[in-house]
Amino acid sequence: MATDRLLRDVTFSNAAVTLSGSVTVPDHAVGSPGVVMVGGSGPSDRDNDTHFPPIRRHLVEAGIAVLSYDKRGVGGSSGDWRDATIDDLAGDAVAALDFLRAQPGVLPGTTGLFGHSEGGWIVLRAAARHDVPWVVANGCPGMTPAVQDRYALAAILRQITGATPDGVDAALAAYDRIVEAGRRDADLAEAARSFRSAPLPRVFDEVFDEFWAEMDERLWDFTKRKQDHDPTPDLLRLRCPLLAVFGGADELVPVASSVGLFATAACHPDRHPRSTLTVEVFPHANHRVQVGTGLAPGYLDTLSRWITRR
Incomplete structure (x- = not known):
């Protein structure tokens, strides 16, 4: 054109x-x-x-x-x-x-x-x-990004075959632990431990495996800085x-x-x-x-x- x-x-x-x-x-x-x-x-x-x-x-x-x-x-x-x-x-x-x-x-x-x-x-x-x-x-x-990302994550989780309301709630609680780790300026290893401190239904493994696969220290630092904007x-x-x-x-x-x-x-x-x-x-x-x-x-x-x- x-x-x-x-x-x-x-x-x-x-x-x-x-x-x-x-x-x-x-x-x-x-x-x-x-x-x-x-x-x-x-x-x-x-x-x-x-x-x-x-x-x-x-x-x-x-x-x-x-x-x-x-x-x-x-x-x-x-x-x-x-x-x-x-x-x-x-x-x-x-x-x-x-x-x-x-x-x-x-x-x-x-x-x-x-x-x-x-x-x-x-x-x-x-x-x-x-x-x-x-x-x-x-x-x-x-x-804020933290609130918006939680909304987007909830929408994804509810569409997964085999997801139950209790399972979605547990997965969102794990997300909330990541956010709180960011607020206390935890490093990436501590954030990962906080996330995994309670078991999650296996149907969500792919979603969260992708999240952690993309995360490194620099991206985690950026996420912490931005999450409560x-x-x-x-x-x-x-x-x-x-x-x-x-x-x-x-x-x-x-x-x-x-x-x-x-x-x-x-x-x-x-x-x-x-x-x-x-x-x-x-x-x-x-x-x-x-x-x-x-x-x-x-x-x-x-x-x-x-x-x-x-």
């Missing part, structure tokens, strides 16, 4: 970290608003797996410049996301925003942030501390409009609770008068606001229309 031919690779820096990404600026004479897209948890690249390209194409065709980038230690970016804090990752998003605003043909005052899932927490932190005209949180939990203080410090988008059938995020928490923050008496809240929930859509193999009907138009109206 024409928009793909306009995409170019770029690099920019945040302190000692060099970040690699891709930028696309619409090919027309007038200036364009812009958006920095920030991916979700884990080693997310500039495409957030396959999630971002169709969104990027639509936004560019709607006249919006787009920059997305590889997370620290992913693709062409230096550093390591497992060594980072939410503040570090928010600093990367601000560096990307500054870079995009400086590009020819981009209107800096109308260029904002889009974050998916964990990326929503990151862009909310960035927007709470820096001058950002608007922010989009896509599938972003309104609660609460987005509410950042929501209260916003000074710009916020669009919160959810899939109504999101299997990873408790959507109703998240909408309630976003709305509660929006109603707080100390909330800035410019920090309006728009919530869009797409029925039957998943965590990536997809229905089946494609994005939910109306999602792309809703996104571009809200951005251009800002």
Whole structure:
């Protein structure tokens, strides 16, 4: 497509970290608003797996410049996301925003942030501390990672053949022991011992074996730092409009609770008068606001229309 031919690779820096990404600026004479897209948890690249390209194409065709980038230690970016804090990752998003605003043909005052899932927490932190005209949180939990992950784990466990309510409760209690180990700054070996201090039904072995297989000391340290991150203080410090988008059938995020928490923050008496809240929930859509193999009907138009109206 024409928009793909306009995409170019770029690099920019945040302190000692060099970040690699891709930028696309619409090919027309007038200036364009812009958006920095920030991916979700884990080693997310500039495409957030396959999630971002169709969104990027639509936004560019709607006249919006787009920059997305590889997370620290992913693709062409230096550093390591497992060594980072939410503040570090928010600093990367601000560096990307500054870079995009400086590009020819981009209107800096109308260029904002889009974050998916964990990326929503990151862009909310960035927007709470820096001058950002608007922010989009896509599938972003309104609660802490510990609470959100427990919800997602419970959904997985209940779908396992042979799982009983008592067995699910026992598995969630084991998860709670991991969280408490993190809160007392236990090392990985102690956390593993806490988890295994009570027997679990064998039907859950595969789920938890995969969890421990992926866990090392650096990832455990990152998990401990992040698990109690609460987005509410950042929501209260916003000074710009916020669009919160959810899939109504999101299997990873408790959507109703998240909408309630976003709305509660929006109603707080100390909330800035410019920090309006728009919530869009797409029925039957998943965590990536997809229905089946494609994005939910109306999602792309809703996104571009809200951005251009800002």
